[in-house]
Amino acid sequence: MTTALSHAxxxxxxxxxxxxxxxxxxxxxxxxxxxxxxxxxxxVRLSSEALEIALQLARTRSVARTARIRAGTSRRDPDExxxxxxxxxxxxxxxxxxxxxxxxQPLRVSGSTDAYxxxxxxxxxxxxxxxxxxxxYASSGPALPGELTADDWVKVLERLAQSGIAAVTxxxxxxxxxxxxxxxxxxxxxxxxxxxxxxxxxxxxxxLVAMAAAxxxxxxxxxxxxxxxxxxxxxxxxxxxxxxxxTMRRLTAAGVPVIVAMTVTPANYRDVxxxxxxxxxxxxxxxRAGRVVPVGRGDQDGFGLTxxxxxxxxxxxxxxxxxxxxxxxxxxxxxxxxQLAPIGLPxxxxxxxxxxxxxxxxxxxxPCQIEAESFGRILAEPxxxxxxxxxxxxxxxTARGCRCIRRLNPTDDVxxxxxxxxxxxxxxDTATSSCCGTARCGSGCGDD
Amino acid sequence: MTTALSHAxxxxxxxxxxxxxxxxxxxxxxxxxxxxxxxxxxxVRLSSEALEIALQLARTRSVARTARIRAGTSRRDPDExxxxxxxxxxxxxxxxxxxxxxxxQPLRVSGSTDAYxxxxxxxxxxxxxxxxxxxxYASSGPALPGELTADDWVKVLERLAQSGIAAVTxxxxxxxxxxxxxxxxxxxxxxxxxxxxxxxxxxxxxxLVAMAAAxxxxxxxxxxxxxxxxxxxxxxxxxxxxxxxxTMRRLTAAGVPVIVAMTVTPANYRDVxxxxxxxxxxxxxxxRAGRVVPVGRGDQDGFGLTxxxxxxxxxxxxxxxxxxxxxxxxxxxxxxxxQLAPIGLPxxxxxxxxxxxxxxxxxxxxPCQIEAESFGRILAEPxxxxxxxxxxxxxxxTARGCRCIRRLNPTDDVxxxxxxxxxxxxxxDTATSSCCGTARCGSGCGDD
Numbered sequence: 103m104t105t106a107l108s109h110a111x112x113x114x115x116x117x118x119x120x121x122x123x124x125x126x127x128x129x130x131x132x133x134x135x136x137x138x139x140x141x142x143x144x145x146v147r148l149s150s151e152a153l154e155i156a157l158q159l160a161r162t163r164s165v166a167r168t169a170r171i172r173a174g175t176s177r178r179d180p181d182e183x184x185x186x187x188x189x190x191x192x193x194x195x196x197x198x199x200x201x202x203x204x205x206x207q208p209l210r211v212s213g214s215t216d217a218y219x220x221x222x223x224x225x226x227x228x229x230x231x232x233x234x235x236x237x238x239y240a241s242s243g244p245a246l247p248g249e250l251t252a253d254d255w256v257k258v259l260e261r262l263a264q265s266g267i268a269a270v271t272x273x274x275x276x277x278x279x280x281x282x283x284x285x286x287x288x289x290x291x292x293x294x295x296x297x298x299x300x301x302x303x304x305x306x307x308x309x310l311v312a313m314a315a316a317x318x319x320x321x322x323x324x325x326x327x328x329x330x331x332x333x334x335x336x337x338x339x340x341x342x343x344x345x346x347x348x349t350m351r352r353l354t355a356a357g358v359p360v361i362v363a364m365t366v367t368p369a370n371y372r373d374v375x376x377x378x379x380x381x382x383x384x385x386x387x388x389x390r391a392g393r394v395v396p397v398g399r400g401d402q403d404g405f406g407l408t409x410x411x412x413x414x415x416x417x418x419x420x421x422x423x424x425x426x427x428x429x430x431x432x433x434x435x436x437x438x439x440x441q442l443a444p445i446g447l448p449x450x451x452x453x454x455x456x457x458x459x460x461x462x463x464x465x466x467x468x469p470c471q472i473e474a475e476s477f478g479r480i481l482a483e484p485x486x487x488x489x490x491x492x493x494x495x496x497x498x499x500t501a502r503g504c505r506c507i508r509r510l511n512p513t514d515d516v517x518x519x520x521x522x523x524x525x526x527x528x529x530x531d532t533a534t535s536s537c538c539g540t541a542r543c544g545s546g547c548g549d550d
Numbered sequence: 551m552t553t554a555l556s557h558a559x560x561x562x563x564x565x566x567x568x569x570x571x572x573x574x575x576x577x578x579x580x581x582x583x584x585x586x587x588x589x590x591x592x593x594v595r596l597s598s599e600a601l602e603i604a605l606q607l608a609r610t611r612s613v614a615r616t617a618r619i620r621a622g623t624s625r626r627d628p629d630e631x632x633x634x635x636x637x638x639x640x641x642x643x644x645x646x647x648x649x650x651x652x653x654x655q656p657l658r659v660s661g662s663t664d665a666y667x668x669x670x671x672x673x674x675x676x677x678x679x680x681x682x683x684x685x686x687y688a689s690s691g692p693a694l695p696g697e698l699t700a701d702d703w704v705k706v707l708e709r710l711a712q713s714g715i716a717a718v719t720x721x722x723x724x725x726x727x728x729x730x731x732x733x734x735x736x737x738x739x740x741x742x743x744x745x746x747x748x749x750x751x752x753x754x755x756x757x758l759v760a761m762a763a764a765x766x767x768x769x770x771x772x773x774x775x776x777x778x779x780x781x782x783x784x785x786x787x788x789x790x791x792x793x794x795x796x797t798m799r800r801l802t803a804a805g806v807p808v809i810v811a812m813t814v815t816p817a818n819y820r821d822v823x824x825x826x827x828x829x830x831x832x833x834x835x836x837x838r839a840g841r842v843v844p845v846g847r848g849d850q851d852g853f854g855l856t857x858x859x860x861x862x863x864x865x866x867x868x869x870x871x872x873x874x875x876x877x878x879x880x881x882x883x884x885x886x887x888x889q890l891a892p893i894g895l896p897x898x899x900x901x902x903x904x905x906x907x908x909x910x911x912x913x914x915x916x917p918c919q920i921e922a923e924s925f926g927r928i929l930a931e932p933x934x935x936x937x938x939x940x941x942x943x944x945x946x947x948t949a950r951g952c953r954c955i956r957r958l959n960p961t962d963d964v965x966x967x968x969x970x971x972x973x974x975x976x977x978x979d980t981a982t983s984s985c986c987g988t989a990r991c992g993s994g995c996g997d998d
Contacts, residue, residue: 157740167764174761175736211711263659292605313622316615
C-alpha cells in the first residue's frame, strides 16, 4: 500500500452557483477509485488506502475508532496506527478536512471494478427540434429512426438510478417536445438527484414552469448565440432571443436555477458582455462560455478564435465580474490550474465514456453529444457490459468527434481499496492536453 | 392506476432493540416494488402509484409540490390532484405518516425490474468450525472444497454494496476463524450499512472485541443451546457456555449489541427461562427463539415440540418479560398478525431467494442456510443473472430444505412505478402457510 493520497491525480470543477454541502460517495472503477461529491460532481482519484480510510471515517465518524479498526486488521498498536494516519491525512487540504469531520455520514458506493459506469449521462430524448439552427452540433430537426419511447426512457432512468448515477441531463433536439416529456421529467426528478434540462427556452407553458419548480432538483440550461439580432438570425426566428429571456425570468422567478450557455465564435465574440448583462438581468445564475477549439471541425468551419479575439472576450468577462451571475469559461482554466497546483492535483474532469455517457435518441451510447461512435445500446445490454474496459479502449481510439475521451490518464498501477481484484482492463496510453474541461464538459470541445 | 396502497400486501418485523430512525428506500422487483426501511429491513409492498408518490414526496418534502408535479404529468388541476392524493394517503397509518413529513430525504433506489436482488445476504466465510455440535444444520467442521478466499469475499462485498444491499450476515462454520477474517470484517463494516456476525462466542480476543466495537454497525449473534450443562454437552466442550457468556459481557461492555439465538427442542425447552435470565445478566439486547417446525427434518429428528411444550415455553417467556432484554420468538406471530390486521397487511418477510441470499463458502448461492439447491455462483456471474425470475422459479420448486421460499405471493398484476416495463418473469403459484417468519428469518424453519 502507498501513503494516503499519493495516487491523487485528479479533480474537476462543476459550474453551480451556491453549491449545497457535499454529498460524498465512492465511485469504483476497474483501475482505481474516486471520492466524488455527488452534488457538484467534483472528484479526486485516491489511493486504495485513502479510499479505505475515507469509507471507515465516514462510517465511524471518529479518527480513533478508524485507527482501532485498522490496527485490528494489521495487528498493530492502535495509537501508532492513529499517529501515522493523522500524519498522512494532514498532507492535503482535502484529507485533513476528514480529520475535522468532513465525512459525516456513510459514503454511497457506486461504480464497479468490472466496468466504467457513468456518474452523469445526457439523454437525448428526441432529435426533433422546433428550430433548425445553422450552428447545431446535433443536426437536430427530424426524429432519428427508432427513437426510444417514453416507456423506454423511464426504464433507462430506473437502470441508471439503480446503478448509482448522480445526475442526468435531458437534451435533444429540444427535449421539451419529446412525446410524454412531462412523464419522463417526473420520473427523472424522483429517481435521480440532479436533473438538467438543455432547452432553447421556447414554448415553455406556465404548467411546465410550475412543474419544474415543484421538482426542486432541476436546472434549466438555455443556449444563447449572441445579442438579440444575431441570436434570432442564427435561430431562424424573430423574437427567439426575447422569448428565451422571458422564459429565464419565469423560471428564475419560480425558483428554477438557469444556466446560460454561449458558444463563442469569431462571429459573436463581441457580444459576450451584452449577453452576460441581459441574462444577468433575467436572473440567470451562471453564464458558461464554450469555444470551438481551433482544430478539426472548428478549423474547417472557421469557428476558431484568434488570440486577439480571446483577449477581447477575457476583457468582457472582467468587465462583467460585478454582476450577480457567475461566469465560467475557458478563461477560468488558468485560475483553476493555479488553485490546484499547490496541492498537486492536475485538472481532470468527467471523462466522456469513462465517467459520462451520452444516450442518443435511438438508444446508442456514445462518449458525448458530438461523437457518433457508439459503444453500446442502452436497453439491449446491461450497463456493466456497455462500460467494459475493452469497449471503451476501442471507442477511445476510433472516436472522431470527441477528443476529450483520450485525456483519461489513470494510474498504471492497479490500486484498489481492500485489495479488490480488478476486472479485465486495457492499459490506457497517457494522453496530455493543455485544454481543461469542467465537470459538465461545458467548454473546450465545441459543444455547448 | 389503482388507489395508493391498494396493492399493499406485505410487511415484516426485524428483531432489533432501540431501532434507529427509518432509512427509507425503494427496492424494485420484476413484478412490483417495495418501500423498505433499510435499518430494520421492515418493508411494505406498494402499488405503483404509492411508490411514485413516495419517491416524489421524499424528493420535494412537500405535499403541495408533489401534487403540482403530478398535476403537470396528468394535465389536471393541482388542487384537485392534491385533495385526491391526501385522501388516498390518509387511508393507512403508513401513508398518512408521509403527509406529516416521514419521508424527509430522497429514497435510495435498489433492486431491479429484471431480477430479484437481495436486501440481505448471509455469507458463509468458511465451513470450518472450532466445535462440532450434534445440532449443527450446516454440518460444519471441515472446509468445503474450493472455499472462497478473503480476496474473493472482499469482491463479493463490493458487488453487494454497489447493488444496494442493506445488510450482510457473516456466518460459518465459525466465521471468526476464516482466514483474514479481520480484513473481511473491515471491508464489510466500511461498505455495508449493517453487519451481523453469527458466532459461537469462543476465542474472541480483546483486539477483535475492540475492533468490532470501533466499527459501530456490527451486531454479534451468539447461539445458546440450553443451560450450561446441556449447552456444553451439545457443543462437546466443557466451559463453552461460560466462555460464550463472558464474550457477551465483553462485547456489550464495549458497545456491540448482542443477540442470543436458541433453537428450542423437546430436549431443552425447559431451559428457556434460565437462559433468558443468564444472557440478560450478560447484557444481551435480544433473545430470539426458533423452533424446528414439526414437519420434514424436524419430525425425522424428533426436534418438534408438543402443544404442551409450546405452552410451557410461552409461560417462560411471560415469566421473563420484566427483564431488560427483548424476547422474540414464534409466540410473537400472533401479536404481529393482530397488529397488522387492521390495515390489511398480511405478514411477509425477507423471502429466501427473492430478498435474501445465502452465499456458501464455495461461492454457490442458495436461498438460505439450510437449503442445498444452488441458483448461481456469486463471482462467476453478474448478480442480475443469479436473481433471474426463471432461476428462482426453478429453485422454488426444487428446494428441499427451505420451505419459506414458497411463501412468496406477489400480486399477479404487474404494477410498477412510472409504468416501468417488467423484466422477464414467471408466474408464481400462491402458497400459504400458517407459519410466520421474522425479517432475519430467525425462527420458524429450524435454522438458528
